[in-house]
Amino acid sequence: MKERSTRLNWLTCLIVLAYLISCKQEPKWHTTISEAEGITLVSSPSTPKFNANVLSLEEDLSIGVDEGDENYMFSFPVDIDSDLNGNIYVLDFKELTIKKYDSRGTFEKNISRQGQGPGELEYPFCFYVDLNDLIYILDYSEKKIEIFDVSGDYKKSIKLDISAEAMAANPANEIIINHDETVFEDEKSMKRISSIGILKEETNLITDFFSLNKPGFKAIQRGEEYRVEVPIEKFAIDPKGNIYIGTTNKYEISVYTPQGRLVSRFTRKFQPIPREPEIMNKVMDQLSKSTRANQLEEYRELLKNHRVFENISVDEKNRVWITLHQPPIGTVAPEGTIIDIFSKEGEYIAQLRMNSKIERQIIFRNGYAYALIQNEVGFARAIRFKILESSDTRSN
DSSP states (O other): HHHHHHHHHHHHHHHHHHHHHHHHOOOOOOOOOEEEEEEEEEOOSSSSOTTTTTTEEEEEEEOSSSSGGGGOOOOSSEEEEETTOOOOEHHHHTTTEEEEOOSSEEEEEEOOOSSTTTTEESSEEEEEOOOTTTEEEEEETTTEEEETTTTOEEEEEEOOOEEEEEEEEEETTTEEEEEEEEEEEEEEEEEEEEEEEEEEEETEEEEEEEEEESOOOOOEEEETTTTEEOOEEEEEEOTTTTTEEEEEESSSSEOOOSOOOEEEEEEEEEOBBBOHHHHHHHHHHHHTTTOOOHHHHHHHHHHHHHHHEEEEEETTTTEEEEOOOOOOOOBBBBSEEEEEEEEETSSEEEEEESSSSEEEOOEEEEEEEEEEEOTTOOOOOEEEEEEOOOSOOBBB
């Protein structure tokens, strides 16, 4: 009898111990994966799968000075890229040229200049270097793409019938282009149709696979008091040519094949940051003077939160990097950068926090990351980063 009682006591202790251990354990991290109309939907929790520092960026090369040699000073840099030999290119919007540096950061030459003729620029938005080491520069106001080789020699121009705001190339050297069309209904009703499609260089025709209706205005601004921008679409292309598109007011990334077929979407739990009520009241008052009454509530809903993210990038291992938007606190701009990183399957795997303020899209090439940053006093730098990967993959 005593032996049986002892066994029962031990069994009770083991059950209690197992219960206490299970209570102390955090729920296991997991994604929710489902299918809807042939599209894979991946939803991650608000915390990343792995602990901090699984992925990080370490500065490897810095180009730029606050004063001195003008070849190393940037007025208003808007884009960066690298070629297969590691040369670095920076598009300066104000100086209307691309500055070329070698892989050690030594200035080599300026490519293009201001003007309206072949090979000249008026309003350059962005550029890229393709796998054949050709440089494609998008000129918004002139509705054209100027093409140079990496030596800086002009090759040709592509005239566009539309106003394009962004472009990139897939591995087949097809141009993926983001363009707008403005539609006027009457003096108080105007909208923009923003589309992304594949531009066939030989025919100059665009086959759209993504389209979004937006208000006719791009931003509501009152002097320096405030500026509220309409959400815009951002996109990036992975090494296989898949296209990742997101609209900045929603934490949702859609993935298309190189041919433009939607195959998946991924997201994570995210709490939007509401815009300041006093700003929203001023914005809606301003809109009421030029907008139909039945559109005002639609616009209020569209503008009520700060945008979620700034840019999308894809690295050479098909991981997706989402640079989050950090709204100012009062009049103080936030310092540093927060980046969410997703696996090629769409799982939220890591979050990276940097002291540097990344200004534009991160470019991945030759095993490095390239970005434009602002230093602590507001001057621009072109930075090459090493991508560091930790073996510590303990889940949260």
